[in-house]
Amino acid sequence: MYKNFLRYIISVLFLLGVSGQANADFKVGFVYVGPTGDHGWTYQHDEGRKAVEAAGIKTTYVESVPEGADAERVIRQLAQSGHDLIFTTSFGYMDPTNKVAKDFPNVKFEHATGYKREHSNVSTYSARFYEGRTLLGHMAGKMTKTNVIGYIASFPIPEVIRGINAMTLAAQKVNPDIKTKIVWVFTWYDPGKESEAAQALIDQGADVIMQHTDSTAPVQVAEKAGVWSFGQASDMQRFAPKSILTSIIDDWAPYYVERSIAARDGTWKQQDTWHGLKEGMVAMAPYNSAMGSDLVKEVEQLQKDLASGKTHSFTGPIYDQKGNILVAEGSVADDGMLAGMNVYVKGVEGDIPQ
Amino acid sequence: MSFDLNFIGILIGAIMASSVPLILAASGELITERSGVLNLGVEGMMIIGAISGFALMVITDNLFLAVIGSMLSGLIISIIFGVLTQSLLTNHVATGLALTIFGIGMSAMIGKNFVGIPGKEFPLLFVNLKENVPFLGPILFGHSIILYFAFLLPFLTNYFLKKTKIGLIIRAVGDSPTSASNQGINVTLVRYSCILYGGAMCGLAGAYLSLIYTPQWIENMTGGRGWIALALVVFATWSPIKVLIGALIFGGITILQLHMQAVGLRIPVQLLSALPYIMTIIVLVVISRDSRKIKLNTPTSLGQIFYKEK
Numbered sequence: 001m002y003k004n005f006l007r008y009i010i011s012v013l014f015l016l017g018v019s020g021q022a023n024a025d026f027k028v029g030f031v032y033v034g035p036t037g038d039h040g041w042t043y044q045h046d047e048g049r050k051a052v053e054a055a056g057i058k059t060t061y062v063e064s065v066p067e068g069a070d071a072e073r074v075i076r077q078l079a080q081s082g083h084d085l086i087f088t089t090s091f092g093y094m095d096p097t098n099k100v101a102k103d104f105p106n107v108k109f110e111h112a113t114g115y116k117r118e119h120s121n122v123s124t125y126s127a128r129f130y131e132g133r134t135l136l137g138h139m140a141g142k143m144t145k146t147n148v149i150g151y152i153a154s155f156p157i158p159e160v161i162r163g164i165n166a167m168t169l170a171a172q173k174v175n176p177d178i179k180t181k182i183v184w185v186f187t188w189y190d191p192g193k194e195s196e197a198a199q200a201l202i203d204q205g206a207d208v209i210m211q212h213t214d215s216t217a218p219v220q221v222a223e224k225a226g227v228w229s230f231g232q233a234s235d236m237q238r239f240a241p242k243s244i245l246t247s248i249i250d251d252w253a254p255y256y257v258e259r260s261i262a263a264r265d266g267t268w269k270q271q272d273t274w275h276g277l278k279e280g281m282v283a284m285a286p287y288n289s290a291m292g293s294d295l296v297k298e299v300e301q302l303q304k305d306l307a308s309g310k311t312h313s314f315t316g317p318i319y320d321q322k323g324n325i326l327v328a329e330g331s332v333a334d335d336g337m338l339a340g341m342n343v344y345v346k347g348v349e350g351d352i353p354q
Numbered sequence: 355m356s357f358d359l360n361f362i363g364i365l366i367g368a369i370m371a372s373s374v375p376l377i378l379a380a381s382g383e384l385i386t387e388r389s390g391v392l393n394l395g396v397e398g399m400m401i402i403g404a405i406s407g408f409a410l411m412v413i414t415d416n417l418f419l420a421v422i423g424s425m426l427s428g429l430i431i432s433i434i435f436g437v438l439t440q441s442l443l444t445n446h447v448a449t450g451l452a453l454t455i456f457g458i459g460m461s462a463m464i465g466k467n468f469v470g471i472p473g474k475e476f477p478l479l480f481v482n483l484k485e486n487v488p489f490l491g492p493i494l495f496g497h498s499i500i501l502y503f504a505f506l507l508p509f510l511t512n513y514f515l516k517k518t519k520i521g522l523i524i525r526a527v528g529d530s531p532t533s534a535s536n537q538g539i540n541v542t543l544v545r546y547s548c549i550l551y552g553g554a555m556c557g558l559a560g561a562y563l564s565l566i567y568t569p570q571w572i573e574n575m576t577g578g579r580g581w582i583a584l585a586l587v588v589f590a591t592w593s594p595i596k597v598l599i600g601a602l603i604f605g606g607i608t609i610l611q612l613h614m615q616a617v618g619l620r621i622p623v624q625l626l627s628a629l630p631y632i633m634t635i636i637v638l639v640v641i642s643r644d645s646r647k648i649k650l651n652t653p654t655s656l657g658q659i660f661y662k663e664k
Contacts, residue, residue: 035462035573037469064573150616183615184623190577191568196372200612203364217568220472239472350615353623 026264028052029083030061031074033090033214034189040214040233041188041250045089045112047234048252052260067092072099079104085263087256088112090188091157098122108263113159115339120270125255128276129159130166130338131306132248134313135284135299136230137170139245140208141178142295143228144171150201151182152194152211152218156353158341160212165345166313167210172347180348181206191217202227219244235285246299247285255281274335277307314338319346359489365609367484367492371567373605374504375400375559375576379583380590380597381507382555387587388515389548390528392657394450395435397580398457399553403428403560405461408571409468417476421500421561428557429550431457436549439659440542446657454580462573473569498566500558507555508594515594524548528653531660541660556580589638592651596642604634 030049034042042063053059060083065074071093078086079100085108088097094114101109101119113126140149149171153160164182171178181204183197190213198209198218208228211218216239222229223240231237231247255273262268275281284303287296305311314333318326320343327333344352379396386393407424411417435453438444476498484496515521523544526534531541559579564571582604590596611626642648 035469037466038572039470043470181616181618183612186623186627191570191572191575192372192563192577192579195568196368196609197612199368200609201616203361203368204613204616206616215572216470216472216570220569350618351620 025082026057027083027085028057028059028260028263029078029086030059031065031071031078031086031088031090031093032061032063033065033067033092035063036061038189038214039216039236039239040231042089042214044234044250045087045252048256049087051253052256055257055261057260057264065093072096075100075109076103079107083107085110085260085268091155091159108268110259115272117270117272123259123268123271123273125259125273125275126159127250127252127281128274128313129248129250129282130162130313131276132282132284133163133166134170134306135246135303136210136248137167137172138174138299138302139230139291139295140167140210140228141171141173141175142298143245143291144175144178144208146205146207147175147177147179148204148206148208149178149180150198150204150206150209151180152197152201152209152213153182153184154188154213155186156184156342158339161344161352162338162341163212164348165341168345168347169314169318178347182348182350184353185213187213189214191215194218195221198222199225216240231285237285237288242290244285245288245291249283249285251281251283277303278309320344321346321348360492363489363492365613367496369602369606369609370493370505371497371501371605372609373601374501375562375567375579376583376586376601376604377504377507377598378500378559378562379556379580380586380601381504381511381594382552382559383583384511384587384592384594384597385515385524385555386548386552387656388528388592388653389524389545390531390653390655390658390660391439391545391549392446392450393432393435393453393549393552394447394584395432395453395457396552396556396584397576397578398454399428399431399556400457400560400563400576400580400583401461401574402431402457403557404564404575405465405468405560405571406557407561408473408564409464411474411565412468412471415474417474417565420565421558424557424561424565425554426557428560429554432549432553432556435553436546440545440549443659443661445659458574465571465573468571469573471570473565476566476569498562500562500566504562505598508598511594525653528655531655531658535660535662541662545660556583559583586634586638589635589642591638591642591648592653593642593647596638599641600634600638603637604630607633 032042036042036046049059062074065071075096087110089112091113094116097109097111098116098118101122109122111124114124117124168180185193185197194213194215195217198221202225209222210230211232216236219229219236219240223243228245229243231244233250235247237244312332316327316331317329320326383396403424406427407420410423411420438449439446478496478498480495484491527541527544535541586597586600590600607630611629
């Protein structure tokens with residue numbers, strides 16, 4: 001009798017707990033690929049999360065989640081523990097996110113930088129970082145003396161290749177002699193490896209370094225070696241005050257707040273978002289005055305033109321490495337082509353790792 | 355790739371710098387293993403050394419204290435391993451693995467407040483000679499004191515093990531703890547000392563990463579180097595000099611493959627990334643073919659629990 005009563009109490013409490021979670025406690029979960037203190041990619045996502053929290057919505061996050069089997073476990077765990085909306089913030093979470101989404105039709109999922117929306121509860125979002133890369137290319141082309149631009153690349157995915165191409169096209173426009181040298185490190189975040197890659201590129205004659213990895217190690221190496229560099233994802237200026245010309249900043253906060261509120265109020269719908277300089281999802285850190293006021297003005301104008309749509313990062317004619325035409329003269333690359341970009345443009349050295 | 359001598363000098367300098375943590379950690383572990391103790395906690399002790407060194411640097415603003423502190427913290431954490439395996443007679447492998455997991459978690463927890471703080475410039479020696487002497491300059495000069503120590507260490511270790519009485523005792527304990535004990539040697543004390551020494555060297559290896567190589571604190575910043583150091587000891591068949599050679603090959607190919615990429619050599623990048631591991635194993639296996647020497651160097655009682663019957 002006594003035992004049965006206890007059982008009853010426990011089950012009632014349990015049911016209360018479950019129903020309570022579904023109604024009152026709206027919770028948003030975040031999955032990060034690096035630590036929140038990387039001062040790069042994950043740091044900016046966490047700034048976005050804080051903005052959601054400031055809007056009065058409860059959030060939790062899991063950091064340093066490897067892209068692989070672990071990711072699915074973590075996403076599933078968040079879905080099971082009563083989160084109503086889950087942001088998965090790295091390209092490699094694409095398949096795990098869709099897999100978990102299938103099993104939790106009542107939970108909403110938002111996957112960053114991917115293209116798979118296999119279920120109606122999965123949205124994707126990304127920023128047009130390549131617009132920032134165009135600005136970087138313009139500066140790099142003007143600032144380089146050796147005509148060698150060093151590029152630390154992470155994984156051969158369209159996002160990274162798009163950045164390399166956008167940068168190279170813009171640099172070629174102002175300096176036809178430039179060469180882009182690329183080192184693939186196959187990691188988003190490994191300061192030791194990133195700094196070795198930066199040093200190798202500098203030793204190979206690069207006097208401008210840029211990175212598509214998340215730690216501050218490459219800009220610190222550049223600072224030490226006295227070459228130019230660009231910050232990635234957040235303003236890394238204080239790690240290399242002399243060397244950094246600017247940083248591409250990802251501003252996720254407005255999007256995160258908007259989507260969280262929509263999910264809470266029941267107006268959330270599946271969508272694919274790709275915002276850039278125009279909407280402010282991509283922003284530029286203050287330009288280093290060391291590049292001269294003329295160049296700063298030029299770049300600021302280019303930034304305005306990119307934001308207004310007057311200029312496009314991928315304006316024809318664009319050729320691939322073999323000289324085949326990719327984008328005809330007078331037209332611009334459409335979003336479908338940009339999203340699936342998997343060839344280098346003319347002027348980039350080497351092959352894309354398969 | 356430009357092939358002038360000075361460039362090759364710079365390259366060799368970079369290779370030396372990247373192999374320092376491996377040399378330090380592997381030399382420490384070598385002494386531990388020579389006494390018959392298999393401590394798989396190298397990665398954990400390194401990462402604890404890395405965060406302790408960095409935290410002390412931020413708090414005290416004194417690099418000397420930071421380096422000493424990192425060694426002490428590596429030593430302290432190895433005491434846990436010592437007490438468990440030597441006094442409580444737990445399994446070496448399981449305890450070592452636990453130590454690594456503990457170290458990584460613990461360092462992440464301590465490190466929360468130290469993320470994103472730029473490191474301090476570590477003084478480098480003979481910087482003007484580095485720039486003015488062609489070829490040899492970047493190889494011999496412009497390094498930190500820890501690098502010079504690391505390159506001396508394998509030779510000191512070799513001498514210590516082969517030519518000193520304490521070295522002989524350590525080898526005796528590693529080969530046959532029972533016989534050593536019958537000779538009146540306190541096996542537990544010797545093994546404790548070797549564990550603590552190994553811990554201190556791993557701590558120093560970690561501090562090299564967080565204070566000199568990539569001067570900042572980053573979670574999990576040792577990135578598996580502890581495991582590579584462990585493997586080096588085995589593949590170098592417990593010879594300090596071969597540990598040095600192995601560490602240099604590993605560091606060398608790691609750096610060279612980045613250069614090969616930057617040059618645009620048409621070799622699959624995945625193969626290039628795997629090259630350091632493959633080449634290090636091949637070279638060490640080839641140079642350690644002499645089975646008589648292997649027998650001489652291998653601590654026979656490695657990983658076995660020893661207790662004195664009373």
